[in-house]
Amino acid sequence: MGWLNSPASDTQISHRNRLWLYLVAAIIMLLLVIPTLIVIPMSFSDSQYLAFPPETWSTRWYDEYFGSKKWMRATITSLKVGLLTTLVATPLGTMAAYALFVSGHRVARMLFVILITPMIVPVILIAIGTFYVFGRAGLNNTITGLVLAHAALATPLVMIVITAALRSYDLDQERVARSLGATRLKAFFAITLPQIKFSVITAALLAFLTSFDEVIVSIFVSGGTNATLTKHMFSALRDFIDPTIAAISTIMVLISTLLLLVTQWIGSR
Numbered sequence: 001m002g003w004l005n006s007p008a009s010d011t012q013i014s015h016r017n018r019l020w021l022y023l024v025a026a027i028i029m030l031l032l033v034i035p036t037l038i039v040i041p042m043s044f045s046d047s048q049y050l051a052f053p054p055e056t057w058s059t060r061w062y063d064e065y066f067g068s069k070k071w072m073r074a075t076i077t078s079l080k081v082g083l084l085t086t087l088v089a090t091p092l093g094t095m096a097a098y099a100l101f102v103s104g105h106r107v108a109r110m111l112f113v114i115l116i117t118p119m120i121v122p123v124i125l126i127a128i129g130t131f132y133v134f135g136r137a138g139l140n141n142t143i144t145g146l147v148l149a150h151a152a153l154a155t156p157l158v159m160i161v162i163t164a165a166l167r168s169y170d171l172d173q174e175r176v177a178r179s180l181g182a183t184r185l186k187a188f189f190a191i192t193l194p195q196i197k198f199s200v201i202t203a204a205l206l207a208f209l210t211s212f213d214e215v216i217v218s219i220f221v222s223g224g225t226n227a228t229l230t231k232h233m234f235s236a237l238r239d240f241i242d243p244t245i246a247a248i249s250t251i252m253v254l255i256s257t258l259l260l261l262v263t264q265w266i267g268s269r
Contacts (some may be wrong), residue, residue: 036253043246050243061247071232071244077222078212078229081143085150085211090204092151093158098188100159101166112163123216126152131220141223151215152206161206165199166206202263209259213252 038052043061045054065071096115100108118126130149131140139145169192177187193200218228229248236242 017205039246040250040253042243043250045243045246047243050241060241064244065247065251067242071229071248073225074227074229074232077143077146077226081146081150081228082208082211084143084147085154086091086204086208088147088151089154089158089207089210090200093155093203093207094162094200096155097159097162097166098192101163102171112159115159118153119156119160123153127217127220130198130217134221140221141226143226145221146218146226146228150211150214151207153214153217154210157206157210158203161199161203162196205259205263209256211257240260 010189041054042052044057044059046056046058046060047050047054063256075112089269100115126149130152134140134149137145139148171192173195174184174187174191177191178184182190213230214228215230215234218231219234222228222231229252233245233248
């Protein structure tokens with residue numbers, strides 16, 4: 001138990017003095033994780049209704065999910081939109097973050113705040129506004145509309161990640177390359193980008209997760225054959241309780257967890 005008396009930080013506060021903080025953190029984590037842990041065993045129930053704990057274990061609802069054309073079409077749509085959103089949001093967010101960071105002007109700070117407003121404004125307001133504008137432009141219920149809407153939500157996240165990476169990067173290296181004759185574009189791709197590539201990859205994974213897990217905007221913008229997986233799940237919960245949702249939720253949790261672990265691993269590099 002000697003670790004209890006050892007310093008927990010540079011302030012020499014011991015772990016013993018922080019036990020209350022560890023306890024509060026553990027309780028919060030349990031409250032966040034327990035609902036997910038309950039869904040996973042529910043997905044292996046053979047019951048027609050959601051039941052915990054399962055009386056009979058079965059992969060019935062996984063078979064129902066993988067054998068359903070409706071669910072598979074929605075899954076492919078979500079994956080397609082997620083990948084396209086990543087391809088749009090990652091370069092846009094990287095370029096915006098780089099331009100505003102290099103500028104250093106006071107106006108750049110204001111622009112940064114404006115560009116990350118999708119993370120500040122309630123998503124329901126963004127969904128309503130997007131639905132109205134896309135309705136006029138004929139983009140509702142289309143892949144293009146979904147990608148543009150999700151990119152608007154993912155780009156601010158990319159900007160924050162890339163800006164954090166640039167703050168730990170020495171821009172003098174790029175200035176030296178430019179002083180030796182390289183253009184700004186060539187200096188960026190040859191000097192800067194290789195050194196922040198792990199942050200770019202992390203931002204891309206987070207952009208994909210933002211799109212793949214998004215619900216509210218998808219409810220307003222997607223529909224028909226281009227409805228996303230999350231919209232179908234919401235409709236299934238609204239109309240009737242389909243245990244297939246538990247199986248889909250488990251798969252989505254596994255995908256999200258795997259991608260988050262990958263981002264943590266990349267971040268540690």
